[in-house]
Amino acid sequence: MPAFNAGLTIKESIDSVLRQSYSNWELIIINDASTDNTASVIDEYLNNENRIVLINLKKNGGLPNARNEGIKNAKGKYITFLDSDDLWFPDKLATQIEFHEKHPDINISHSKYELFDKSGIVKRPLKNIVEFNYKRQGDLRPTIYSVNTVGVLTVMVNRELLNKSGYFDTNLWTMEDQDLWIRIAELGENFGYINKSLAKYRLNVNGITHNLNKYKKAYKVLIKKYENEISRLNATNMAWAYYYRYFGIAHFKKGNYKISVLYLKKSIKLDRYFLNKLLTTVSFFKALFKHYF
Incomplete structure (x- = not known):
């Protein structure tokens, strides 16, 4: 658990x-050199719970570096x-341990998750429809x-697989997990999905x-890093279609309407799936409707 100035939220995370x-x-x-009360919140647990280990970093090194320090220890x-x-959720670890015991050939698994904010669970049904063809396992x-x-x-994820693949790239400030x-x-590893x-x-x-x-720069860095592999799998258009759709919606939310329309047009042109083209258009008009009405 990396933590940087997380005093307002870390207690709830630890409790989970x-x-x-x-x-x-x-x-x-x-503790990635926090300057708020993060350390004092963590200290409340250390005397009563020997399963919790604290590592204090003297200099803030960012999320990938903090995760790597955790893996090493x-x-x-x-x-x-x-x-x-x-x-x-309370059954998170138990469910995945059982999954891996039943599927010993799978070294990495993941699951669905909920989105939430201060108002509670956030439902995004259109997002689920748009992502209908995305592989998860x-x-x-x-x-x-x-x-x-x-x-x-x-x-x-199995520790041996992490040692084999390498840890998080500390040169990436975001999208390091992807x-x-x-x-x-x-x-050649297969991902398990719950x-x-x-x-x-x-x-x-x-x-x-x-x-x-x-974020746009980070996405382009990631595409550039794997451009040979993406080209080999004939996925270049798909990569850029997602880029334009994702950031087209983001530009719209920021009020950059002209560039958002341009990006969404490019996304529709590049995407080979008709339903994706349709739903991209629906996503845009839904955002437009919510903004003005």
Whole structure:
């Protein structure tokens, strides 16, 4: 559990681990040089819970680096990830341990998860329809190059596979999890998928619109990094179609209407799936309707 200035949320995240029905776990919290009360909140647990380990970093190194520090210090066969503002359902670990025991040939699994904010669970039915053809189990190529269908807060991965594939790329400030899944997929590993919500992802009030240009740059860096593999799998158009759709909607939410229309037109032109073209158009007009009415 990486934590940077997470004083307002980390208690709830830790408690969701303590409530696990599966008890043989170790929670490694990496305090990434927080300047708020994160450390004092964690200290409240250390005297009463010997399954919690605290690592204090003197210098803030970012999310990928913090996760890597946790992996290096972990003792378990399986590694899981939980950010300090997200939550697990009580049966999260038990469900995945049972899954891996039944499928010993699968070294990485993930599941559905819920979105939530201060008002509660956020439902996005249109998003689920748009993503109808995205692969979540088995060989995730070529989808995983352009769309991250694996929620890091739901992942359970064999430590040996992490050692083989490498850890999170510390040169990436975002999309570092998708980058890792790509490398795992490139090894020929099949992803296991549990069609049940095992975690809750907290939505950021600012979202992607707050750092739009940085996210766009990060996405392009990822496509560039794997452009040969994407080309080999004839997935270049799919990668750019998702880019234009995703950031077209983001630009619209930010009020950049002209560029959003341009991006959405490009997305529709590049996507080879007719239903995706239709739903991209529906997504845009739904956002338009919500904005003006």
